[in-house]
Amino acid sequence: MAHVQIAIDGPSGAGKSSISKAVAKALGIVYVDTGALYRTIGYYARSQGITLDEIGKIVPLLGNVHIEVKYEDGVQCVYLNGENLGDRIRENEISMYASKVSALPEVRAFLLDTQKDIARKNSVIMDGRDIGTVILPDAQVKVFMTASAEARARRRFIELVQKGMPQPYEVVLADILERDHADSSREVAPAVAAPDATVFDNSDFDLEGSIAELLNIIRRTLAEKGIELA
Ligand code: DC
Numbered sequence: 001m002a003h004v005q006i007a008i009d010g011p012s013g014a015g016k017s018s019i020s021k022a023v024a025k026a027l028g029i030v031y032v033d034t035g036a037l038y039r040t041i042g043y044y045a046r047s048q049g050i051t052l053d054e055i056g057k058i059v060p061l062l063g064n065v066h067i068e069v070k071y072e073d074g075v076q077c078v079y080l081n082g083e084n085l086g087d088r089i090r091e092n093e094i095s096m097y098a099s100k101v102s103a104l105p106e107v108r109a110f111l112l113d114t115q116k117d118i119a120r121k122n123s124v125i126m127d128g129r130d131i132g133t134v135i136l137p138d139a140q141v142k143v144f145m146t147a148s149a150e151a152r153a154r155r156r157f158i159e160l161v162q163k164g165m166p167q168p169y170e171v172v173l174a175d176i177l178e179r180d181h182a183d184s185s186r187e188v189a190p191a192v193a194a195p196d197a198t199v200f201d202n203s204d205f206d207l208e209g210s211i212a213e214l215l216n217i218i219r220r221t222l223a224e225k226g227i228e229l230a
Contacts, residue, residue: 013152034128042097132194144193
């Protein structure tokens with residue numbers, strides 16, 4: 001049968017990646033974190049000495065960027081010009097860079113084929129901002145996953161502490177609000193729900209509860225459409 005495509009969109013910190021990763025494992029399909037691709041471009045921009053307020057300077061340099069996505073033991077690894085960047089793309093400053101580069105249409109166009117290609121070759125659950133609207137408009141399941149800004153900031157704060165990169169809660173919340181504004185008000189691919197997406201607000205769910213609920217939504221939607229997972 002054809003590959004199954006599950007699109008998960010929503011704002012930063014709604015738990016899309018941890019929840020989608022677990023759901024991919026439960027369903028035996030590939031999890032694709034598209035934010036990692038924008039983060040990789042952001043990382044490259046910073047490594048070239050480009051500052052956040054002159055981010056457009058990345059565009060003429062895109063020809064020097066070669067990105068590869070590989071799955072090693074089920075973990076997505078993004079290679080930038082042959083080097084696996086690992087957790088270096090998770091730094092808070094790189095989040096700001098990623099948000100900036102993702103507003104450039106040239107960057108979005110540059111990453112389009114990489115994303116579509118993975119979904120052509122595998123059954124996927126892909127998370128991002130424009131997956132259900134632009135990248136996989138024919139996805140069989142579309143979910144817009146969200147949570148309140150405070151719930152998202154609390155989770156992100158804990159995650160940064162666990163990763164040994166702590167930031168004050170107020171800074172984390174302010175970054176989230178700033179990124180929300182930038183991501184949802186930009187002209188190119190604003191992070192909005194596809195008209196046919198199921199909205200899932202997980203503010204009051206813990207990780208386990210969110211995973212169970214997302215699995216319910218996916219199974220229900222596939223059953224309604226008469227689609228079986230291979
Ligand atoms: O999901 P994330 O926080 O790792 O994403 C990093 C940034 O990239 C975020 O500001 C939004 C942007 N992004 C995007 O514009 N489109 C995507 N498909 C994924 C991420």
